[in-house]
Every structure is written in structure tokens, then in C-alpha cells.
Amino acid sequence: MGKSSKDKRDLYYRKAKEEGWRARSAFKLLQLNEQFQLFKGVRRVVDLCAAPGSWSQVLSREIYQKAKLEDTKLESYIEPKLVAVDLQPMSPIEGVTTIQADITHPRTMNKILSVFGGEKADFVCSDGAPDVTGLHDLDEYIQAQLILSALQLTCCILKEGGTFVAKIFRGRDIDLMYSQLGFLFEKVVCAKPRSSRGTSLESFIVCIGYKPRLGWKPTLELDKSTEEFFQNSGIGRAQLNKNDLSFPLEERIIAPFIACGDLSSYDSDATYTLDKNLERLSLDPVQMPTAPPYKTALEMKRRGNMQLAVRKK
Template sequence: MGKSSKDNRDIFYRKAKEEGWRARSAFKLIQIDEEYSIFEGVKKVVDLCAAPGSWSQVLSRRIFKDGSDPDIKIVAVDLQEMAPLKGVIQIKGDITSLQTANEIISHFDGHLADLVISDGAPDVTGLHDIDFYGQSQLILSALNITTQLLKPGGTFVAKMFKGDDMTLMYSQLKLFFEFVSFVKPKSSRDSSLENFVLCQNYIPPPSYKPVMIDPVLENQYKQLQYQQLEQHQEPINNNNNTSVSSSNKIIVPFIASGDLSPMIDIDQSRTQLN
């Protein structure tokens, strides 16, 4: 990491401390809004993978404000608990669960969200391909629940890692949004592979029916789906007894084969052999 990157990190770190933000990542959401106006006209927001709460904190200050508008609702979701924030409803839940989706919607009085955001990331291994795959699966999980929550015309923002397969992610997201772009706020370090995917104007395919399918765990479902695609059979039903249309099949999942844990550094293995 170069000196300039360290200086930028220190600037935003100090600024976060001075302004009372829980983490410097708050500035990333603020800068995305400043450039793309994602908060404009927004009254109902969902923050996925919210802990420790810096993005929810931005929503509290920039959207909820003094609480004078009763129509504004902010829901934060995470498996971990976080300290309370003014105007933010917290749900401890799994974003791959239909129960979590229903609980979120229940707080919106039958309405859908204007904006869904996610700053979540898996534990980083240091192996770029594995980290990129894990982050991609997390985005698909966030997109999965977003199709249950987001109103037509809404916006979706999620953390993304740079990788060779970004075109695949772009194609998958373009099925649901008119505009998809990758953005990197200035508060994100230049040396970091982190950027954010900004999806605007949610327009799901006419035949699409939202279903809650875990893109990592539903391998049995995927295998049956592949068989039907090959045999040109009718679509199967998922666990919720909801028919899955041809639009749902367009998102092609990735299935890891074998155990990834024994992977070792190639340089280390050569040293051992020598």
C-alpha cells in the first residue's frame, strides 16, 4: 500500500471519529448518494448485512432525520446484533430466509422498499478467486431477498470485489435492473479490490416470480433444474411450492466441487519438496 493510500485512509478514519460515525465505510454510502442521488424520494429502506451499523447510521441521519415523516421506515438486517440507532428497526435474521423477508415487509405496512443496500462481505481468505466467488454468492443472496422487497423502479446497492467474472454478475443483475454500473467511492482505498454495484430502476422480467433459494446450499434443487433444462421438461417447484418460471432459470449458479480447505500455497509446497 502506497503512502497516498495510507493518507486517504487516515483522513477518512479521523473524519469518521470526529463526526461520530461507527466506521469510515459510512463515507462510501454518503459519496455514492452525493454522486447518484440514491436517497432522493426514498422513504422505505432495507440495509442488509448491516452490522456494525455505519450504513444504517447514514440512513438514520440522512433519511429519517428528526422523525417528522411517519412514512419513513428503515429496517436493518444482520445475524449479529448492533447498538440501537434512531429510526432504525433492527431484525436479527438470515437474508436467505423467507421468514426474514416477510418480517421486513411487515414493517412497511404492505408496501415495498424504495432502496435496498448491502455492505456485507464474507470472511476474506486472501485467495482472490475464492474471495471473489464468496462475495458474488453474497450479492446473489442479497439480490434474492431484494426481489421480494423492492418495488418496481427501486434501487439496489451492494459491495462487490473486482474479478474476472464481473461480466457474469453484470449480466445477471441486468435481468432485473435497467441500469447497472460499478462505482468506487473516493473513500475506498485505491489499493483495495472493493467497489460497489449500483443497480437502478428495478424491472423484473414479466414472468419472474420471486422465490427464496439459497444460491450456495440449494445444490439438489440446482441439479434437478439442470436436468429439466436438458430434457426440456416443465419447471419444478421449490420448497415453497412456487412454480419457477424460465426467467428464474437464467441466473446460472456456480457449484464448487470438492473440499477447498486442503489448498496450500504453491511456493510453500515447493519449499517442502526441496
């Protein structure tokens, strides 16, 4: 989070900096956990599309650091193992193993399972999203493809009964996503944390109780599309051909919508006036960008090559 921002009067933005979170999105996961108790009994966690790491910070504090206070001599004690995956580099976080890799690549799955000693994850989450265009239908489609990519990996590494949480863009075609997830999980809920702006399409799909499809063994292959990956899973896609245009009757699955967060907490759509009697404190970024998109331009400017590049254009 930068030092100057149009959101500087957003209380969640300021509270994130004051409390040491790398982004205000940390409050979204905290409020989801308050509602669904996502971290109860969880010891192996995967955070997909993790950079800059605010969700990994929450997982570290709520799972890893709290586990350090437990008695490690108890037979029931299991050491927490947290893995964060992203294509972008990420600064270290206590108790979190960072993997800089593509979530669709089979080697990424193998790396995650090796960290877990061959065991499967209890909880997989993803706060990833594409760069939005402002065209809602297009943004919703691209986000759905990102969720399906995360779901591919999740089906391979999540244990039976595990939980999957991902960011979604709620639009007119989101029912299809609810239906597909409903075949793979016992309970599917659409949740809107109070720290998520009401003006945004953003919500979070909370999928509880993973139930692998009978007779289907998910395998992550480099050249296989998401459609091919789920082809034999029977998650509701109608198989049609030129001679048979009839649709099989399928039960429609509608995910309930839940608002998360205390009603007395801050409103993410409101801007709050700073107390004029208090001295204004400019807060430094919690974590400087590790690979900002403007890094190359800064290096060129430092070497004096920026003017040369402009002339060539």
C-alpha cells in the same frame, strides 16, 4: 473502530470517529449518494448485513432525521421506515428497526414486509463481505454468492423501479454478475468511492430501476439454492444438455465504471502526518463491539478458566 489501529493516520478513519460514525464505510455510502442521489424520494429502506451500523447511521441521518423537519400534515408526507438486518446484534439507531436474522430465511422477508405494512422497499443496500482469505479468486466467488443471496431477498421485497446497491469484489469474472443484474435493472453501474482504498478489489454495484421478469414470481424458500431461485427468471444462464451444446447468442452487458467523491477530498490510500503543533487526542471508539469474537476468551479469563483450557489442549 478500535483505539489503536494501523490506520490511525487514515483521515477517513479519524474523521469517522470525530463525526460519530461507527465505521469509515459511512463515507462510501455518502459519496455514492452524492453521485447517484440514491435517497431522493426514498421512504422505505432495507440495510442488509448492517452491523456495526455505519450505513444505517447514514440512512437515519439523511432520510429519517431530515423527514422529521418536513410538514407531517401534508398529504404527500410518508413516514420513513428503515430496517437493518444482520446475524450479529447491533446497538440501536434512531429511526431504524433492527432485525437480528439470516437474510436467506423466508421469515426475515416476512418481518421486513410487516415493518413496511405490506408495502415494498424503495431502496435496498448491502455492505456485507466475507472474511477475506487473500486468495482473490476465492474471495470474489464467495462475495458473489453473498450478493446473490442479498439479491434473492431484494427481488422479493423491492418495488418496481427501486434501487439496489451492494459491495462487490471486481475480478476477472465480474462480467457475469453485471450481465445477470442487467436483466433485472434498467441501469447497472460499477462505482468506486474515493473513501474506498484503490488498492482494494472493493467496489459497489449500483442497480437503478428494478424491472421484475415477466412471468417470474420470486419466492424465497429455505431449502432452495440461489441457482434454483433464479432458474426460471431467464437472466442469461444457458440451458445445456448432453445432446445440445450450442450456446444461444446473448447481448453482453458491460457496466460503466465511475469514481465517486470530490477529487479534492482525502485520498484513502494516503496516510497524513498529524500536525505536531496540535495536542494529540486519542479518540474512544464510537460504538463498542456488541458481540466481539474474543468475548468468550475474555469471559474465561475473567473467571480464571483460561489456564485450565490451555492445559487441556
